[in-house]
Amino acid sequence: MKSKTSFFNKAVFNKTVKRFWPVWAVYLFIWLLITVPALVGFIQNSQTATPHYSFEYETLIVNMFKTGATLVGAVMAFVFAALSAMLVYGSLYNSSSAxxxxxxxxxxxxxxxxxxxxxxxxxFIANLIVFLTCLTIEAAYGFLMIESLLIWLAAVTLMNIGFFGIAAICAQFTGNILIFPAFYLIANFFAVVVETFVNLFLTAVYYGFLAPDKPKTIAFSPIVNILNLSFIGTNLAEPFAERNKYIMYLLIFAAVGIVFIVVSALLFRKRRLESAGDTVAVKALYPIFKYALSFGSALVIGMGVYSVAFGRFSINGFAKIFALCLCTCLSACIAYCVAEILLTKNRKSLRVKKTWRNILSVCAVCLIIVVSLSLDVFGFQRRLPAKDEIEKVTVAYLQWNSTLTEEDSIELARVAHKEILEEYAEKGQSSDPGMMSFRIIYSLKNGRTEIRKYMVSQDNKRLIIPIMDVLNSEEATRERIAIGKPGRGAVILEAEISYGVTEKNENGESVVVYYNKSFSASEAKDLYENYIKKDAEHENIGKVQKATNYNCTISILYRWYSPADRTGKDFEVQRIELSPDTGSEYTLKWLKEHGIVPILTEQGNSTAIPAKG
Amino acid sequence: MLKLIDVNKSFGEVKALNGMSLHAKKGSVYGIIGPNGAGKSTAVRHMAGIYRQDSGQVLVGGEPVFENTEIKSKIAYVPDDVFCFPMATTQDMMQYYKSFYPNFRTERFEKLRELFDFDIKRPMRKLSRGMKKQAGFWLAFSMMPEVLILDEPVDGMDPVVRRSVWRLALQDVAERGTTMIVASHNLRELEDVCDTVGIIEKGKMLHECRLDEMQENVVKIQLAYESERELPPELHVLNISQSGKVKTLIVKGGTERATELLKSTNPLFMDVLNMSLEEIFIYELGGAGYEVKDIIL
Known part of the structure; x- marks a missing residue:
């Protein structure tokens, strides 16, 4: 006889909903509290405001649902999905109920x-109630903004599915209600946290390693990614195509959530009910849990301990390798023991030979990784891209930043890089005071990018000279002087000049006093077009940090149609900053005509007085 | 009716059932006895379809129990720790179980109110252990099961209710042919209700037979000799103790055969005493290398 409860059991469903309804009531209440009063307030204010401000209120309402669909929605879905899973699958965590x-x-x-x-x-019902309530309010005031409401409903529902999928699979992996939140947090933050600590580890072992600004694996940490996407802007007022990146991510996230729910169903079918109370409910995951916890701890706790204990000391060479090995191996050992005890619920398991053999294996792997990377077995540290591999190179030191594509400039960048590597090979990492970062980014012809960051002391002539050679290369100088790009309608707006002069103070001592002067657009244009450009033709301006530079910064503000703006309508305001040197004949002449006679940079090393307007 | 055939189950390194076999006939009251950690509760959970065996078969009416909704709807299971939802009353639990068990009879539940005299609208978590057990029985009896599985069933219940519950259970066995499986430490209680007994140890069935046969098979004999005599080597003696000239023998192999063999040794006197299930259990396990002093009764 076929069971009447083949796929769905109403009694289980009803009983579960009846038991936990207060949780979902709280979810609904929070959403109503967030949306309804604000919506009513905005609509009422908009109806009493002038037409211009009325439009602003519309934007406020759109923004409210935008925040609801992203920031608040993500946090609410993240929390309530976990809570719901924890409650409905709660019977699995107690042997009596299981x-x-x-x-x-x-x-x-x-x-x-x-x-x-x-x-x-x-x-879903709570989401729908919020949607219908807001829709009713908008309709009642004759202020329908259904699109933003629909997007809110879709985004929140998709996030509910996605986060619940993660929670459901975590619920199947454990038999312990206290472990469930830990698994859920790990699942949500795993990728970003691991990448962060891998980068921290590589920064510690690799001289010149620079982690990317944004984690590459962020898409695999949904909560972080959704919050991040919300901050980079998903303007709901824009047409769908403009915000489809966000919606697409949520669609994929929900699809993954559904896959996770299906996998959870399979795990539930195979579940050993005797696993109630166990840290890990799936036997096949035991070794994964032990090794993941060990290596994860080696990375996270090990690097954390290393940063706290040794980070402040500039240790190098074998002392550094030893410290790293100590921290990672110790963390891995402790984590393995903890994992073993959690799984067997018995401290005696630590007395087993096999356990110690495994601990030794974990330590050996940690040692191999730390030592091989520290000794640069894979050649990352020593790598200097060949000239013909490089398409362009960007160098940045202090406030100067240049992107170079010409062969000579690229070679200069390679020379500076080579010098840094050679000095490191000879002397190791320097710990001089006054170190500033020098970044070099190679864009290779094969599409890859290689980024390095080195700390270089301004007093280190061996390194500073080649770095300055790159920054003062013909191409870099030309780039520095250029205003905008051809065809982008650059318009000079104004100029600001700050400069230092020597004056006597009341005690009769020579001191450097700084002044600022502003000039109109026409004056700025005159300076740039008729004087600076002439000096530039003779390569007499645009160089940085030279002894022959004057203690004077000419800052010219201009606006142009930024290439970053896809519409080609929005202006972007930028500036160029130049210091004249002794050869800048024309520029100095203009400055003198406008009452500016600065001293040379070298003279500015005496006591200085802050700038005067 | 209910069969376990060479069932194995491990919990990590621990082998809870090690080739366990058991056969309970329809309408029988089968007592599973064994020391702590012998595998009684594990065996019972397999019979109730909660655990999936690593190997072997668990059959009811010739069909596997695990994931078999048809068979499971005929089985009622009363665990040692009766489950209830945190806020649920006995009435709530009745409504809950009623929706799963097609044979559940509300009339019977109402009728049994006379026996189980406590407030069904009181949250079950607030009931005493004994009362919770009563609630468990109440619900189980209302399910009209064909197989009633009880794990340490009467612990915490007062003697009067205990007697009533057993009477009701045996009435079901007699009238409806219910098969009852009872896993318990309370051997005196089992002795009164079981017709078949299986002694298990270390996840294995050590001895399985009808209780009367078991009591017939193992006998206690007291005898005395004028002078020290060798006992017949054919006699299967499980235990021997001596006080003065009086020897007490626990002998396996039937009363008639043992007395005949011993008569040939011309004792001064010989007396055959009845053995309780508890004594049989102790001496059977003692014979299997189990230290009597370790048994917790």
């Missing part, structure tokens, strides 16, 4: 579907 569940004349699949539906349906 036995009761297992003895019911129901198929496991039927139980799982009923429990999962009991978690998701109330969340």
């Amino acid at each position: 036995d009761a569940l297992g003895s019911l004349p129901l198929k496991r699949s039927s139980i799982f579907i009923s429990l999962t539906a009991a978690a998701l349906v109330p969340l």
Whole structure:
């Protein structure tokens, strides 16, 4: 006889919803509290405001739902998905309730579907109630903005599915209700946290390693990615195509959530109910748990301990390798022991030979990784891209930043890089005071990018000279002087000149006093077009940090149609900053005509007085 | 009716069931006895379809129990720790179970109110252990099961209710042919209700037979000799103790055969005493290398 409860059991569903309804009521209440009063307030204010301000209120309403669909929505979905999963699958975490569940004349699949539906349906209903309430309010005031509401509903529902998928699979992996939140947090932050610590580790072992500004694996840490996407802007007022990146991510996230729910169903069918109370409920995951915890701890705790204990000391060479090995191996050992005890619930398991053999293996792997990377077995540290591999190179030191494509300039950059590597090979990492970062970014012809960052002391002539050679190369100088790009309609707006002069103070001592002067657009244009450009023709301006530079910064502000702006309509304001040198004949002449006679940079090393307007 | 055939189950390194076999006939009251950690509760959970065996078969009416909703709807399981939802009353739990068990009879539940005299609207978590057990029985009896599985069933129940519960259970066995499986430490209690007993140790069935046969098979004999005599080598003596000239023998192999063999040794006197299930259990396990002093009864 076929069971009448094949796929879905109403009794399990009803009982679960009845038991936990307050949780979903709180979810609904929070959403209503966030949306309804604000919506009513905005609409009422908009109706009493002048037409111009009325438009602003529309934007405020759109923004409110935008925030709801992103920032608040992500946090709410993240929290309530975990809470819902923890409650509906809670029977699995207690042997008495697990036995009761297992003895019911129901198929496991039927139980799982009923429990999962009991978690998701109330969340969906709550979302729908919020949507309909807001829609009713908008309709009542004759202020319908249905698109933003629909996007809110879609985004929040997709996030509910995505986060619940993660929570459901975490619920199947453990048999302990206290471990569940830990698994859930790890699943959500794993990629970003691991990448951060891998980067921290590589920064410690590789001279010149620079981690990317934004984690590359951010898409695999949904909560971080959604919050990040919300900050970079998903303007709901824009057409769908403009914000499809965000919606697409949520669609993929929800699809992954559904896959996770299906996998959870399979795990639930195979679940050993005797695993109630176990840290890890799936036997096959035991070794993964032990090794993941060990290596994860070696990375996270090991690097954390290393940073705290040794980070402030500039240790080099074998002392550094030893410290890294010590921190990683110790963390891995402790973590393995903890994992073993958690899994076996018995400290005696540490007395088993096999355990110690495994601990030694973990330590050996840690040692191999640390030592091989520290000794640059893979050649990352020593690598200097060949000239013909490089398409362009960007160098940055202090406030100067140049992107170079010409062969000579690229070679100069390579020379500076080579000098840094050679000095490191000879002397190791320097710990001189006054170190500033020098970044070099190679864009290779094969599409790859190689980034290095070195700390270089301004007093280190061996390194500073080649770096300055790159920054003062013909191409870099030309770039520095150029205003905008051809065809982008650059318009000079104004000029600001700050300069230092020597004056006597009341005690009769020579001191450097700084002044600022502003000039109109026409004066700035005159200076740039008729004087600076003439000096530039003779390569007499645009060089940086030269002894022959005057203690004077000419800053010319201009606006242009930025290439970053896809519409080609928005202006972007930028500036060029130049210091004249002794050869800048024309520029100095203009400055003198306008009452500016600065001293040379070298003279500015005496006591200085802050700038005067 | 209910069969376990060479069932194995491991919990990590621990082998909870090690080739366990058991056969409970329809309408029988089968007592599973064994020391702590012998695998009684594990065996019972397999019978209730909670655990999936690593190997072997668990059959009810010739069909596997695990994931078999049809079979499981005929099985009622009363665990040692009766489950209830945190806020649920006995009435709530009745409504809950009613929706899963097609044979559940509300009339019977109402009728049993006379026996289980406590407030069904009181949250179950607030009931005493004994009362919770009563609630468990109440619900189980209302399910009209074909197989009733009880794990340490009467612990915490007062003697009057205990007697009533057993009477009701045996009435079901007699009238409806219910098969009852009872896993317990309370051997005196089992002795009164079981017709078949299986002694298990270390996840294995050590001895399985009808209780009367078991009591017939193992006998206690007291005898005395004028002078020290060798006992017949054919006699299967499980235990021997001596006080003065009086020897007490626990002998396996039937009363008639043992007395005949011993009569041939011309004792001064010989007396055959009845053995309780508890004594049989102790001496059977003692014979299997189990230290009597370690048994917790």
